[in-house]
Amino acid sequence: MTMTQCVGSSTTSATSSTSKVVSIASARPRTLISENASVWNEEVSNRLQDLIRLNYGWDGYNARPVGFVNATFALQMLNNICGPATPAPQIVPGVNGDLQLEWHTLQGDIELHVEGPNNVHAWRALVGDLDGEELNLTVDFAAIAQWVRDITEPPIAAATAA
Amino acid sequence: MPLQPLRDDKGNVIPHNHPDILPEHGVIRRISEHFLVRDEKTEGQRISSMAFKPSTGVNGGLSVDLKHEIESAGHDARTYVTTPRWVGSVIFQAGPLRGEGFMIGADPIEASAEADANPYHGEVWGNFTTGKQRRLRRLCEWFVPLEGVSLDG
Numbered sequence: 001m002t003m004t005q006c007v008g009s010s011t012t013s014a015t016s017s018t019s020k021v022v023s024i025a026s027a028r029p030r031t032l033i034s035e036n037a038s039v040w041n042e043e044v045s046n047r048l049q050d051l052i053r054l055n056y057g058w059d060g061y062n063a064r065p066v067g068f069v070n071a072t073f074a075l076q077m078l079n080n081i082c083g084p085a086t087p088a089p090q091i092v093p094g095v096n097g098d099l100q101l102e103w104h105t106l107q108g109d110i111e112l113h114v115e116g117p118n119n120v121h122a123w124r125a126l127v128g129d130l131d132g133e134e135l136n137l138t139v140d141f142a143a144i145a146q147w148v149r150d151i152t153e154p155p156i157a158a159a160t161a162a
Numbered sequence: 163m164p165l166q167p168l169r170d171d172k173g174n175v176i177p178h179n180h181p182d183i184l185p186e187h188g189v190i191r192r193i194s195e196h197f198l199v200r201d202e203k204t205e206g207q208r209i210s211s212m213a214f215k216p217s218t219g220v221n222g223g224l225s226v227d228l229k230h231e232i233e234s235a236g237h238d239a240r241t242y243v244t245t246p247r248w249v250g251s252v253i254f255q256a257g258p259l260r261g262e263g264f265m266i267g268a269d270p271i272e273a274s275a276e277a278d279a280n281p282y283h284g285e286v287w288g289n290f291t292t293g294k295q296r297r298l299r300r301l302c303e304w305f306v307p308l309e310g311v312s313l314d315g
Contacts (some may be wrong), residue, residue, distance in 0.1 A: 051196075056276045059285065060192035060248040061225035062217065090199045092212040095225070100212050104201040105247060115218075123292055127203070134292055 040088035044078060044152075047091045051099060059095055067097035074099055074118040081145040086152050107151040112144060125149070164231055164281035165268035170238050176221055177287035178267040185257030188229030189266060190305055193250040196200070198311060208312040209252075214295045223285030228268065229253065231282040242282070244306050246285065252313070253305035254298075262297060264288035 054065035078089070078101070089101040094113070101112040108126035115121060118138045123148045125132030135143060168178035183189075197213040200206070216224045232239045243251045256266050265287045274277035288294070299313060 015236070042297075054196070057278075058196065059194045059225070061280075062271070062277060090210075092199060092210040093196050094212050096218045096222075100210065102199050102210060104199060104203065106202050106260060109201075113215075121292075131293070 006040040028089065028160065037098055038082065040078070040082060040084065040086055041090040044075060046077060048099075051093045054093060058093070061095070063093070063095035064097045066093045066099045069117055070097060070099055070114050074112075074114045077112075077141060079121070081141050083149070086148060095136070103148065103151055105151045110147055110151060112142070122147070124151070147149060163230065164235070164270050165260075165284075167183070167268040167270070174220060175267070175269045175285070177223065177265050177285070179260065179265040180284075182265040183228065183230070183256050183268075183284070185255065185260070185265050187256045188239070188305075189256055189259060190227040190229055190239065190251050190253040191224065191251060191254070191285065191302070192227070192248040193245055195249050198308070201312075204312055204314070206310055206312055208314060209299065211295045211299070214290070214298045216290050221285075221287070223269075223287040225269075225291070226254075226266075226284045226286055227251075227280070228282045228284045230296065231268075231284075235282070240306050249306075250308035250311070251305040252302040254302050258301050259286060259298075262288070262294060262301070 012151070018084040048066070051066035052068050052071050054063075056062075056064060058065070067149065074091070087103070087105075088113075089103050092100045092102060094100060095117075096115075097111065098115050099109075100114065103110045106127070108124060109132070110124045111122070113121040113123075120137040120141075121136055122135040122144050123132050124144075165180055165182055167175040167180070170176050185300070191213065192214055193209060197210050198207045199210045201208050202271045214224065218221050225245050229239045240251075259266055267285055267287070269283050269285045270282040271277055271283045302313065304313065
C-alpha cells in the first residue's frame with residue numbers, strides 16, 4: 001500500500017515521487033514500491049494521513065500540517081530502508097510541513113528528519129553513546145537501512161544480516 | 163503594552179535580544195501531544211526533539227510565550243498557554259538560553275484567518291544544531307506538566 005491509496009485525489013504527485021525514489025536506488029538492488037504486506041505500512045499510512053490533515057497552528061503557534069510531498073517521500077524512503085518485520089517508526093510532525101521518523105528501542109535511538117524530498121537529516125545514538133552520529137542524506141539511504149536493522153533486530157539477527 | 167520587536171524596513175521581525183527580557187524571565191514552549199514519543203528504554207513517553215526545532219521562514223526561530231509579559235497583562239500564564247487545547251508546556255529561563263548563544267525577542271502575532279492573536283509571542287533565534295536541541299531539553303523544566311511524560315532523552 002502506498003500514500004496513493006491513502007489520499008486518492010493526489011495520485012499523480014505520489015506517482016511522480018515514487019519514480020524519483022526508484023531511480024535513486026538504481027545503483028543498488030531495487031526495492032520497488034508496490035503492495036506492501038509489512039507490519040509497519042498500515043500504521044505509518046494512517047499516521048501520515050492524520051498528519052497531512054492537521055490544522056494550521058496545531059502546535060499552539062504557526063505550525064503548518066505535514067506536506068503531502070514530504071509524507072509521500074517518507075513512506076517511500078521507509079519502503080527502501082525497512083524490512084517487512086521492521087517495527088513501525090513513530091512519526092512526529094514539524095512546524096514547517098516537515099516530519100521526523102523515530103525509533104527508540106532498547107538498543108538505541110534513530111531520528112530521520114525529512115526536511116523535504118531528498119533532504120533528510122539522520123541522527124542515531126546507540127545505547128551508551130551520548131552524542132550519536134549524524135548524516136545528511138539525499139539519494140542514498142543504505143547507511144540508515146543498516147542503522148534501522150541495528151536497533152530494531154535482535155543482536156544475533158542483526159549480526160547475521162550484516 | 164506588549165514588547166515591541168526589532169523590525170526591518172519591510173516590517174519583518176528580525177532576530178534580536180530584547181533588552182526588556184531579563185535573564186530571570188520565563189520563556190515558555192507549548193508542547194503539543196503530537197510531539198510525544200514512546201521510548202522502550204524508559205517504557206514511557208518523552209518529548210521528541212522536533213519540539214525544539216525552529217521554523218524555516220525568513221528569520222524563523224523557535225516560537226515561545228513570554229511569561230513576564232503574559233503576567234504583566236494580568237493573565238495567569240498557565241491558563242494562557244493551555245487555552246484552548248495545548249496540553250502541556252515547558253519553561254526556560256532567558257539567561258541560560260542566552261548562555262547557549264541564543265537570542266530571545268518579541269514577535270507578537272496579530273489575529274488572522276488562520277491564527278488567534280498572541281501579543282506575548284516571542285522567538286528564540288540561533289543555531290539549532292542537534293547538540294543544542296538536546297541541551298535545550300536539559301535546560302527546561304515542566305511548566306504545565308504532562309503526566310507520565312519524561313523530559314529526559
